[in-house]
Amino acid sequence: MKKKVFIGIALLLLGFVLGGVSFQFLNKQSPLPAPQVYTPKISSRIVQTSRAFSDIVNAVSPAVVNISTIKVLRRDTGFSDDPFFDFFNEFFSPFYDFGPQRKWKEQSLGSGVIVSPDGYIITNNHVVSNAERIKVTLYDKRVFKGKVIGADPKTDIAVVKISSEDLPTIPWGDSDELQVGEFVLAIGNPFGLSHTVTMGIISAVGRANVGIADYEDFIQTDAAINPGNSGGPLVDTEGNLIGINTAIFSKSGGYQGIGFAVPSNMARRIMEQLIEEGRVIRGWLGVSIQELTPELSKKFGHKTLKGALVGETLKGSPAEKSGIRRGDIILQYGGKEVTSPAALKNMVAQSKPGTKVPITILRNKKQLRLITTVGELPVEMDKPVAEPAFETEQSAFSGLSVITLTEDIARQLGLDRNETGVVVIGVQAGSPAEEAGIKRGDVIQEIDRKRIMTLDDFMRIASEIKPDETVLMFINRGGKKFYLTVLAS
Numbered sequence: 152m153k154k155k156v157f158i159g160i161a162l163l164l165l166g167f168v169l170g171g172v173s174f175q176f177l178n179k180q181s182p183l184p185a186p187q188v189y190t191p192k193i194s195s196r197i198v199q200t201s202r203a204f205s206d207i208v209n210a211v212s213p214a215v216v217n218i219s220t221i222k223v224l225r226r227d228t229g230f231s232d233d234p235f236f237d238f239f240n241e242f243f244s245p246f247y248d249f250g251p252q253r254k255w256k257e258q259s260l261g262s263g264v265i266v267s268p269d270g271y272i273i274t275n276n277h278v279v280s281n282a283e284r285i286k287v288t289l290y291d292k293r294v295f296k297g298k299v300i301g302a303d304p305k306t307d308i309a310v311v312k313i314s315s316e317d318l319p320t321i322p323w324g325d326s327d328e329l330q331v332g333e334f335v336l337a338i339g340n341p342f343g344l345s346h347t348v349t350m351g352i353i354s355a356v357g358r359a360n361v362g363i364a365d366y367e368d369f370i371q372t373d374a375a376i377n378p379g380n381s382g383g384p385l386v387d388t389e390g391n392l393i394g395i396n397t398a399i400f401s402k403s404g405g406y407q408g409i410g411f412a413v414p415s416n417m418a419r420r421i422m423e424q425l426i427e428e429g430r431v432i433r434g435w436l437g438v439s440i441q442e443l444t445p446e447l448s449k450k451f452g453h454k455t456l457k458g459a460l461v462g463e464t465l466k467g468s469p470a471e472k473s474g475i476r477r478g479d480i481i482l483q484y485g486g487k488e489v490t491s492p493a494a495l496k497n498m499v500a501q502s503k504p505g506t507k508v509p510i511t512i513l514r515n516k517k518q519l520r521l522i523t524t525v526g527e528l529p530v531e532m533d534k535p536v537a538e539p540a541f542e543t544e545q546s547a548f549s550g551l552s553v554i555t556l557t558e559d560i561a562r563q564l565g566l567d568r569n570e571t572g573v574v575v576i577g578v579q580a581g582s583p584a585e586e587a588g589i590k591r592g593d594v595i596q597e598i599d600r601k602r603i604m605t606l607d608d609f610m611r612i613a614s615e616i617k618p619d620e621t622v623l624m625f626i627n628r629g630g631k632k633f634y635l636t637v638l639a640s
Contacts, residue, residue, distance in 0.1 A: 203388070204336070204350065204388075207336060207386065207388065207389075207390045208336065208338070208348050210390050211321055211336070211338060211384065211386055211390050212290055212338060212346050212348075213289075213290040213291070213319035214264060214265040214266075214290075214318075214319045214320050214321045214384075215262060215263070215264060215265075215290065215321075215338045215339065215346060215383060215384060216262065216263045216264070216265060216272060216287050216288060216289055216290070217260065217261075217262065217263075217287070217288040217340045217345055218260070218261045218262060218263045218272075218274055218278055218279065218285065218286070218287055218288075218297065218311070218382060219259070219260050219261075219285075219286045219288070220259050220261070220278065220279055220282035220283075220284065220285050220286075221282065221283055221284040222259070222281050222282055222283060259278070260340055260342075260343050260378075260379045261274060261275065261278030261279075261339075261340070261379060261381045261382045261383075262274065262278075262338075262339035262340050262379065262380055262381060262382040262383030262384075262396070263278070263287065263311060263382045263383070264321055264382070264383065264384045264392060264395070265318050265319060265320050265321070266320055266321065266323070266392070266422070267318075267320060268316065268317055268318050268319075268320060269315075269316060269318070270295075270312050270313040270314060270315045270316075270318060271300070271310060271311075271312055271422075271426065272287065272297070272310070272311040272312070272313065273308065273309075273310055273311075273382075273395060273418060273422050274308075274309050274310075274311055274381075274382030274395070275307050275308065275309060275381045275382040275395065275397055276302045276303060276304050276306075276307045276308060276309040277307055277381065278309065278381050278382045279297075279299050279302065279309050279311060280302065280304070280309070282299070284296075285297035285298070285299070285311060287311065287313050288345075289318075290319075290346065293315075295313035295314065295315060296313070296314075297311040297312070297313055298311065298312050298313075299311055300312050300425060300426060301425030301426065301429055301430070302425070303421050303425065303431045304364075304365075305364060305365040305366050305431070306364050306365075306366050306413060306417060306418075306421050306431075307363065307364045307397055307398075307413065308395065308413060308417075308418050308421045308422065308425075309425075310422050310425045310426060321384055321386065321390070321391070321392040322390070322391050322392065323391065323392050323415055323419055324386070324387055324389070324391030324392055324393040324415050325391075325393075325415070325416065326356075326370065326393050326394060326414035326415040326416045326417070327414075327416055329353055329356055329370065329387075329393060329414075330353070331352075331353050331354065331355060331356060332352055332353065333352060333353045333387060333388070334350065334351075334352055334387075334388050335350070335351060335352065335353055335372055335374055335385055335386065335387060335388075335393070335394075336348055336349070336350050336374065336385070336386050337349045337350075337351070337372065337374040337375065337376055337380060337383065337384075337385050337396055337410070337412075338383050338384055338386070339376075339379060339380035339381070339382070339383025339384075339396060340379045340380070340383070341375075341376070341377035341378060341379040341380050342377060342378060342379050343379060344379070347380075349374045349375035349376070350374055351372050351373040351374030351375070352372065352373060352374075353370060353371070353372055354371040354372055354373050354409070355370075355371040356370055356371070356414075357369075357490070357493075357494065358370070358371050358411060359491065359493030359494070359497075360493060361398075361400075361411060363397065363398050363411065364397075366417075366496065366497055366500055367493060367497075368413075368414055368417055368493070368494070368497045369397070369411040369412060369413065369414070370385065370393070370394045370411065370412045370413075370414055371409060371410070371411055372385065372394075372410050372411075372412060373408045373409070373410070374410060375410070376396050376398075376399050376410035377399070380396045380410075381396060381397060381398070382395060382396065382397075383395075383396045384396070385412040391415075392415050393412075393414070393415045394412030394413060394414055394415055394418070395412055395413045395415070395418045396410065396411075396412045397411050397412055397413050398410070398411045399411070417497070417501070420501060432503075432504060432527060432528075433499075433500040433501075433527070433528040434499045434500055434501065434502030434503065434504055434506075434525040434526070434527070434528065435468075435469065435499065435504070435525065435526045435527055435528040435529065436468065436469050436470040436475070436499050436523065436525070436526070437464065437465040437467075437468020437469055437470045437471065437526065438461050438462075438463065438464050438465070438468070438470045438475060439461070439462040439463040439631055439632055439633065440459040440460060440461055440462060440481070440492040440495060440496070441459070441460050441462050441492060441633040441634065442456075442459075442460070442491065442492055443456045443457075443458055443459075443460055443480070444456070444636065446621055446636035447460060447623070447634055447636055450621075450623045450634075450636060451478065451480060451513070452513070452515070452516035453480055453513055457482070457488065457489065457490050457491070458480045458481055458482050458489050458490075458513065459480065459481045459489055459491065459492040459494075459495045460478075460479075460480050460492075460633075460634060461475060461476065461477055461478065461479045461480070461481065462477065462625075462631075462632040462633035462634060463477055463631075463632035463633075464476060464477055468526065469523050469524055469525060469526040470523060472523070472524070473510070473521045473522060473523035473524070474521050475510070475512065475521065475523070476514070477625075477632070478514070478600070478634075479512040479513065479514050480512060480513040480514075481495060481510060481511070481512050482511045482512060482513055482518065483509075483510065483511035484498045484499065484508060484510055485498065485502070485508045485509065485510075486509060499525065500528070502525045503525065504525055504526055504527035505524065505525065506524070506525050507522055507523070507524050507525075508522070508523055508524075508525055509521070509522055510522070510523055548583070548584055548613060548637070548639060548640065549579070549582060549583070549640035550578065550579030550581075550582025550583065550584050550585065550640075551575065551577070551578060551579070551582065551584040551589065552575070552576050552577035552578075553573040553574060553575055553576060553595065553606065553609060554573060554574055554576055554606060555573055555574075555605045555606045556570060556571060556572050556573060556574050556594055560574055564592060564594070564629065565629055565630060566594065566627065566629075566630060570594065570596075570627060571596065571602075571603070571604045571605075572594040572595050572596035572603045572604070572627065573594070573595050573603055573605070573606055573608075573609045574592065574593070574594050574595075575589055575590065575591055575592065575593040575594075575595065576591060577591065578590065578591055582640075583637055583638040583639070583640055584637055586638075587624075587635050587636060587637040587638070588635055589624075589626070589635065589637065590628070592628070592629070593626050593627070593628050594626065594627040594628070595609065595624055595625070595626060596625045596626070596627055596632075597623075597624065597625035598612045598613065598616075598622055598623070598624055598625075599612070599616075599622050599623050600623065600625075613639075616639045617639070618639060618640060619638065619639065619640075620638075620639045621636050621637070621638055621639070622636065622637055622638075622639055623635075623636055624636070624637055
């Protein structure tokens, strides 16, 4: 038995020895291949483009600043000025303000761009408006007290000054030369995250009727813009300042792919006037203008929707003196095509008062060239329109009730006592008049260019209109005059 165990152990040891020798022999004859490292082939153009963007950021970032403001807000608490409450407020003031007016501080963050070595900074008006203290933090962490030199709420542009010299700046770009699809970079301080950079493209130019400012000619971009980016720069691939980031279109309050920037050319003109004049001086023609619809274009013999339809020419205005009339369609201003009323509004506003500008109009299907001397925009005064109370009388248009405009009604509507026409006192829901946009209180002064003086005129002209015929109406709404097309029933 012991002999068998000995033989088994000997055979086992012999197997281990033979196995080790065989492994060493085979390993020398067939060595395992060395592990391979995969190196991706990256185009040199991609590397160069990536480094180019980094170079732009490195060059631009030192001129981008963080702007923080402190506003003191006040709200009435409803308590009277009784001495009892004064004592109560003084005693408990460490815990709560029980006085007749409660105060608290609100801090907000925004961005800005240094545009001159001596400390002029351009930003948004809404970033610094009503601020009692402005703190400007530079890229190198230096902190300065900012002073508002001037602001223009109509374009949402403001200029802030700090006391320093030899500051880094961003060169101005020409926003008129921008093309949709170009790469752009947005730099700012979203949510307080200093010097955040995002990239995108120009999605559109000339955006108006957004409802952000009175004068709109926005650059639209998909570069991420969030709260805190306001006032920061939008730059092109050469590092030039082409816009001032202003607002976003969002249902969530954050980035959703649509941001707006004030074009650099507009922002620069506003800034220069605020610094030199202390205010913004705008050009003025003295006309009310409106969008062209397919129906309006057809009525006025115009083949496209480009241009601006003149609804009214003010007496003594540059437009009246140059021969512009109600019903004209302005096609060109200063040799540039007028694509929309908003575009014309910006062109005129940016014109220097006193300059002579050629204007091309369409009148009775014929083009005319006029020369106008641009005036200065007068101080605007908004007059509240009283809500009138009328008795109704049914008109020939289904769903539309009108009466003759009298001096008393004109006064209630805030109109000149010499205005004539019929006043809309009722618009039936779902009627053609409502669909056309006619509202209660509107004054109808013309139908198909025939003057309306009284209700009798309105009824007589309306009786001559055939059913389902589209008619042209001239409307006076609180002093603003424009055209509408209405389907007769």
